[in-house]
Amino acid sequence: MPFFEILGYGFIQRALIAGTLIGLLCALLGIFLVLRRFSLIGDGLAHFTFGSVALVLLCGVSATWVTYAAIPLVLIGALGILKLTSSARIHGDTAIGIVSALGIALGVILASLSGGYNVDLFSYLFGNILIISRNDVLLTAALAIVVVAVVALRGRAFFAVAFDEDLARTSGINTGRANIILVLLTALTVVLAMKLVGIMLVSALLILPPVAALQLGRGFLPTLLLAAACGILSVLSGILASFALNLPTGGTIIVASFLLFVVAALVGRWRRG
Amino acid sequence: MPMILLQAEELHIAYGSTDILRDISFQVRTGDYLGIVGPNGSGKSTLIRAMLGLVPATSGAVRLLGQPLAQFSDWQKIGYLPQRLSFANPHFPATVEEIVRLGFIDKHGPKRRIDASEARHLEEILTRMGIIDLRQQLIGHLSGGQQQRALLARALVGRPALLLLDEPTTALDPETREDFYAIVKELNRELGTAIVLITHDTWNIGQYAKRFVYLDKTVIFDGTFAEFCASAEMTSFFGEHSNKTIYHHHGEHC
Structure with a gap:
């Protein structure tokens, strides 16, 4: 099939637009997560999303509304993760490990109660660009506008917090609020990205493009x-390669972003001599 | 009468049933240079962090520039150099200039843009700290001494009235350490910036600080270095040969 003919399909158009926006969102938020050493929060949120989606499916919510129904649950989970990671008694990675395991465990139990793993749940676990709707694209675009605005206006504050939280606090930055904003926006991004790359792989998209950069x-x-460029390039090349080579889209996007990271690491090493 | 910049009133900090600091009261005024020493675990770093609201006080009060800490918002007037930074990634994507610029603060935090006079001041500070040629280097690629200079520049660029330094010379070699103390002394003498410096480096701080506090969970001594040398606390802290040690380091007795 000629390359440009691919672009004529509605689902490919929606996947490319939503994918570009999700690549941008994951990169813009991921850079702060990686620098704050919050990378694993994406993983914790993804696993919590699995439990949330399983609950929503068990409740009989139709496929059209699964994303929207899962959002409030995942936002609550995000605040819970942040609360646990800031606890003096539990180390951050331990807290995320607890929430991740709990999310998966609840997901497995709820999926079992709803009759086992069905096509719907697999679509969310590993991504399925066929189920990206027009509303999904519009919602992702709205979130992208919010995230770009937040980064443009408060990016310097996020950057200061990533450099050193104590110094940021003594610069008058409300670091607690900055962390909440960052984690809530990440939670929304994880939910919206699950149809593209899948719950199991979304955290890689939050980590690999920023690390490549x-x-x-x-x-x-x-x-x-x-x-941002690495995130968008990973997603677009992954979608097109998956279609051309008849491979699963989510996995292909992550492999593309990993290859981009390898190239960046080699170029970086060569430049440093 | 010089203005009171920092005031601790009967400050008490405890973790559970363990006292970290108790009954701490002192003031820092414009032009002061206060050196705080004490043994490991004496609460020095906790004290400086409590002064900045980074550690909650169990009881007592801290006032910065006359305002209770909870209401304080004029952070441009306060410079802070922590003992160690949380960033450890040598690829942290910040240049020296970007880090120093974070010291320009308004009520929302670090300024997004700086004006022409602030840009000139930035140049002056980078030059004064001897890091003007490193301005485009990544902060993680600098040596420990160069990083300290960059962070001191960040703390100074907002023209603070009060500079709080928490063991700033721990990672520095002796030559760089002397250099660092000289810069801080110059700021205190020429600009009147009040300095609060926590250190294990008693010999150097004794030379530079105008006032000397010996802390061991509470203020044991508060006076000049000469008074400290003559006091009983010195013998208990440094041992009976302390005078000879100071003579060996500086060629003079207390």
């Missing part, structure tokens, strides 16, 4: 822009 970036803004 960190191999090459000099300065905060260039690195942020580079991460």
Whole structure:
């Protein structure tokens, strides 16, 4: 099939638009998560999303509304993860490990109660671009506008918090509020990204493009822009490669972003001599 | 009468039933240079963090520039150099200039844009700290001494009235350490910036600080270094040969 003919399909168009936006969202938020050493929060949120989706499906919510019904649950889970990670008695990665395991355990139990793993649940676990609707694209676009605005207006504050939280607090930054905003926006992104790359793989999209950009970036803004470019390139090349090679889209996107990371790491090493 | 910049009133900090600091009261005024020393675990770093609201006080009060800590918002007036930073990634994507610029603060936090006079001041500070040629280097690629200079520049660029330094010379070699103390002394003498410096480096701080506090969960001594040398606390802290040690380091007795 000629390449340009692919672009004529409605589902491919929706996947490419939503994918571009999700690549951008994951990169813009992921760079702060990686620098804050919150990378695993994406994983914890994804696993919690699995439990939430399983609950929503058990409640008989139709496929059209699963994403929207899962959002409030995942936002509550995000605040719970943040609360646990800031606890003095439980280390951050331990807290995320607890929530991840709980999310998966609840998901498995709820999926079993609803008659086992069906096509719907697998679509959310591993992604299925065929189920990306027009409303999903519009919702993702709205979230992208919010995230770009937040990064444009408060990116310097997020950057200061990522550098050193105590220094940021003594610069008058409300670091608690900055962390809540970052984690809630990430939770929304994880939910919206699950149809594209799947719950199991979404955290990789939050980590790999930013880490690729960190191999090459000099300065905060260039690195942020580079991460955005890496995120978008990973998703677009992954979608098109998966269609051309008849491979699962989610997995292909993550492999594409990993290859981009390898190239960035090699170029970075070569530049540093 | 110089203005009171920092005031601790009967400050008490405990974790559970363990006292970390008790009954701490002192003031820092414009132009002061206060050195705080004490043994490991004496609560020095906790004290400086409590002064900035980074550690909650169990009881007592802290006032910054006359305002209770909870209501304080004029952070541009306060410079802080922590003992260690949370960033450890050598690829942290910030240049020296970007880090120093974070010191320009308004009521929302670090300023997004700086004006021409602030840009000139930035140049002056980078030059004064001897890091002007490193401005486009990544902060993680600098040596420990260069990083300290960059962070001191960040703390100074907002023209603070009060500078709080928590063991700033721990990772520095002796030559860089002397250099660092000289810069801080110059700021205190020329600009009147009040300094609160926590250190294990008693010999150096004795030379530079105008006032000397010996802390061991509470304030044991508060006076000049010469008074401290003559006091009983010195013998208990440094041992009976302390005078000879100071002579060996600085060629003079207390």
